[in-house]
Amino acid sequence: SIGNQTQGEDIADNGGLKAAFHAYQNWAKNNINVDKKLPGLTKYSTEQLFFINFAHFWCTKMTDAYSLNQIITGVHSLEHFRVIGPTSNFNEFDRV
Structure with a gap:
């Protein structure tokens, strides 16, 4: 997933985690x-x-082919980045 290709969904993942936590x-x-x-x-x-x-939800075993396809064509970041990104951007995660 190239940055501008996933940006909208990355923003949604950030907001979704915050909304779900609250x-x-x-x-x-x-x-x-x-x-x-x-x-x-x-x-x-x-x-x-x-x-x-939240992190467990995104746990998956990916083949190299799946990862490459997702990077090239996907509108979502790879699953582990869907955990790392939103938690890194959320102060409440650091607090708990």
Whole structure:
């Protein structure tokens, strides 16, 4: 994905993460079960788990052919950049 080819979707990914996080925070304020965690995940805050889930959503195993095709023709950045970009641009990620 060449920069100007993916720019619009990259901006949308940034805004989408921010909107989703703020929606999660509003939901969490009114949910009495928000602090319940699965075994093995108790060391993470609920906000950290939000970001772990966000990154997990984009986990994928890509072939070289897929990656090259996505770079040349795709309107979205490669999946790992769809995590790195929005989290790097979001102060709340650094805070939690």
